[in-house]
Amino acid sequence: xxxxGRTPALSSRLPQVGLTIFSVMSALAQQHGAVNLxxxxxxxxxxxxxxxxxNQAMRSGHxxxxxxxxxxxxxxxxxxxxxxxxxxxYDPEREITITAGATQAILTAVMAVVQPGxxxxxxxxxxxxxxxxxxxxxxxxxxxxxxxxxFAPDFDRIAQALSPRTRLIIVNTPHNxxxxxxxxxxxxxxxxxxRPTEVLVIGDEVYEHxxxxxxxxxxxxxxxxxxxxSFVGSSFGKTYHVTGWKVGYVAAPAALTAExxxxxxxxxxxxxxxxxxxxxxxxxxxxxxLRLAAFYQRKRxxxxxxxxxxxLLLLPSVGTYFQCADYSGLTDEDDTAxxxxxxxxxxxxxxPMSAFYATPVQQGLIRFCFAKEEATLNLALExxxxx
Ligand code: GLN
Numbered sequence: 001x002x003x004x005g006r007t008p009a010l011s012s013r014l015p016q017v018g019l020t021i022f023s024v025m026s027a028l029a030q031q032h033g034a035v036n037l038x039x040x041x042x043x044x045x046x047x048x049x050x051x052x053x054x055n056q057a058m059r060s061g062h063x064x065x066x067x068x069x070x071x072x073x074x075x076x077x078x079x080x081x082x083x084x085x086x087x088x089x090y091d092p093e094r095e096i097t098i099t100a101g102a103t104q105a106i107l108t109a110v111m112a113v114v115q116p117g118x119x120x121x122x123x124x125x126x127x128x129x130x131x132x133x134x135x136x137x138x139x140x141x142x143x144x145x146x147x148x149x150x151f152a153p154d155f156d157r158i159a160q161a162l163s164p165r166t167r168l169i170i171v172n173t174p175h176n177x178x179x180x181x182x183x184x185x186x187x188x189x190x191x192x193x194x195r196p197t198e199v200l201v202i203g204d205e206v207y208e209h210x211x212x213x214x215x216x217x218x219x220x221x222x223x224x225x226x227x228x229x230s231f232v233g234s235s236f237g238k239t240y241h242v243t244g245w246k247v248g249y250v251a252a253p254a255a256l257t258a259e260x261x262x263x264x265x266x267x268x269x270x271x272x273x274x275x276x277x278x279x280x281x282x283x284x285x286x287x288x289x290l291r292l293a294a295f296y297q298r299k300r301x302x303x304x305x306x307x308x309x310x311x312l313l314l315l316p317s318v319g320t321y322f323q324c325a326d327y328s329g330l331t332d333e334d335d336t337a338x339x340x341x342x343x344x345x346x347x348x349x350x351x352p353m354s355a356f357y358a359t360p361v362q363q364g365l366i367r368f369c370f371a372k373e374e375a376t377l378n379l380a381l382e383x384x385x386x387x
Contacts, residue, residue: 013135013136014132014135014136017132020128020129021038021128021351021352021355022038022039022040022128022351023039025038025039025339025343025349025350025351026038026039026349028340028343028344028349029343029349032343032344032347033347034342034343034344034346034347034348034349035347035348035349035372035376035379035380035383036349037348037349037350037368037369037370037372037380038339038343038349038350038351038369039351039369040176040243040320040321040322040369040371041243041244041369041371042241042243042321042371042372043371043372043373043376044241044372044373045241046240046241046242047240047241047282047288049282050240050242050278050279050282051278053277053278053279053281053282054274054275054277054278054279055278056278056281057273057274057275057276057277057278057281058274062273062274062277063273063274064273065269065270065273066098066270066271066272066273066276067270068261068264068265068269068270069096069097069098069261069264070096070097070098070249070270070271070276071098071273071276071277071280072092072093073277073280073281074098074249074276074277074279074280074283075092075093075096075097075098075249076092076280077279077280077283077284078090078092078096078249078251078283079091079092079095079096079251081283081286081289082219082221082232082251084286085217085219086219086221086222087221087222088221088222088224088227090221090251090252091254094254094257094258095251095252095253095254095257096249096250096251096257097249097250097252097257097260097261097264098247098248098249098271098276099233099247099248099249099250099264099268099271100246100247100248100268100271100272101235101237101246101247101248102204102206102233102234102235102237102248103129104246104248104267104268105231105233105248105249105250106129106130106133106170106202106204106233107129107133107136107267108250108260108263108264108267109202109231109233109250109252109256109260110133110134110136110137110139110168110202111133111136111137111263111267112256112259112260112262112263113167113168113200113256113259114134114137114138114139114167114168115137115138115139115167116137116138116139117138117139117140117165118137118138118139118140118165118166118167118168119139119140119141119142119163119165119166119167120134120139120140120141120142120166120167120168120169120170121142121144121158121161121162121166121168121169121170121199122134122141122142122143122144122169122170122358123144123145123146123153123158123169123170123171123172124143124144124145124146124356124357124358125146125151125177125178125353125356125357126170126172126356127172127176127204127356128355128356130170131143131358139167139168140165141358142161142163142166143357143358143359144157144158144161145157146175146178148363150180151175151178151180152180152186153182153186153189153190155186155189155190155193158190158193159193162193162197162199166197166199167198167199167200168199168200168201168202169190169194169199169200169201169202170201170202170204171190171201171202171203171204171220172203172204172205173186173203173204173205173217173218173319174205174207174208174210174211174217174318174319174320175319175320176206176207176320176322176356177320177322177324177351177353177356177367178315178322178324179315179316179317179318179319179320179322179323179324180316180318180319181211181215181217181218181318181319182218183218184218186218187218187220187222187223187226188223190226191223191225191226194225194226194229195225199229200229200230200231200256201220201226201229201230201231202230202231202233203219203220203221203226203230203231203232203233204233205217205219205220205232205233205234206233206234206235206237206238206248207238207319207320207321208234208239209238209239209289209290209292209293210238210292210293210296210319210320210321211293211318211319212293212296212297212300212317212318212319213297213318215318215319217319219232220232221251227253228253229253229256230252230256231250231251231252231256231260232250232251232252233248233249233250233251234248234249235247235248236248236249236279238321239288239289239292240279240282240288241371245272245275246272247271247272247275247276247279296321296370296371299321299370299371299372299374299377300317300321300323300370302370302374302377302378303323303368303370303377303381304317304323306377306378306381306384307323307325307381307384309381309385310381310384310385310387311327311329311330311387312325312326312327312330312384312387313325313326313327313329314326315365321369321370321371322367322368322369322370323367323368323369323370324353324365324366324367324368325350325365325366325368326363326364326365327364327365327366327387328363328364328365330387332364334352334354334362335352335353335354335362335363335364335365335366336352336354336355338352338366339351339352339366342366342387346383346384346386346387347383348380348383348384350366350367350368351366351367351368351369352365352366352367353365353366353367368380
């Protein structure tokens with residue numbers, strides 16, 4: 001035994017979990033000097049007006065704890081945005097909470113409502129934090145696949161998965177990683193399916209302003225029956241190109257918000273004050289979020305057009321800043337091995353689709369992030385043509 005003593009043996013709360021694929025691929029990209037189209041984040045800066053607004057907030061003394069639920073001016077701005085875009089009025093006092101990003105929002109919502117033994121329906125592929133969140137709450141993740149190929153929700157299978165123990169379903173639209181979005185008909189089906197149940201919903205809508213080709217974002221907030229049983233979350237990091245600021249929010253009916261805040265106050269207590277004030281000032285202008293879809297649609301089009309001159313096959317990307325591609329015509333390597341080789345030998349990092357499944361399925365698919373400068377996308381395309 002070392003003189004410093006022995007660390008007591010642990011039994012892991014998350015025995016199956018390693019480092020997230022996003023951290024793994026970003027590290028590999030850095031190690032090999034690869035263009036990083038793996039982890040989803042922009043490689044360009046945010047609007048200088050937003051930086052000025054945060055700076056101004058710091059200089060004018062907004063540097064102590066914010067109110068636990070968030071700076072009121074920001075909550076009011078969010079309520080107004082949601083009312084304008086989706087027609088539902090959330091009370092900023094009792095129904096909107098500012099969070100340290102959407103990942104914290106989702107964990108907090110899960111911890112607030114899932115009791116040990118409760119079942120939570122997850123639609124695979126899904127973001128990699130959901131299942132560990134359910135495990136931490138002592139819940140049981142019930143994995144239901146999205147329709148292979150189209151990634152549309154399969155309501156027959158969701159219906160089969162519902163049980164008297166189902167407490168929650170997590171819905172993500174626009175969808176990471178597939179780039180698909182839920183239609184009005186999908187929301188209608190979900191409404192009908194849940195009507196006779198006590199099932200709650202978490203709507204992960206962090207890509208709400210990135211929907212292309214004139215398709216509307218079907219926020220849960222548009223659907224009164226669903227909204228009455230839902231936490232709807234979004235993220236300023238995605239919308240304003242500041243993923244490192246880690247500020248998001250959750251809108252939910254007062255009874256759900258009350259439980260959410262019980263967990264939130266002992267989890268983060270409150271979120272970064274000057275950033276909240278800066279965001280509140282910046283959010284008064286709707287143009288940045290209204291113009292985001294056109295901004296990213298140009299990048300999607302440039303990247304998709306370039307990919308057509310490679311040996312990869314494109315899947316549709318209707319929302320998010322992700323583009324999936326099929327490499328199965330090139331090799332029968334599994335997707336993780338392919339992404340590692342792509343990073344090392346071709347110099348482009350991507351994310352293997354299997355990372356988003358509880359039981360990895362090999363479909364020959366990888367996910368690229370196109371939230372990059374044109375020069376970055378062009379360099380990646382030049383390299384991908386060598387495949
Ligand atoms: N949401 C981002 C993605 O899917 C990554 C977030 C993270 O790294 N945790 O790439």
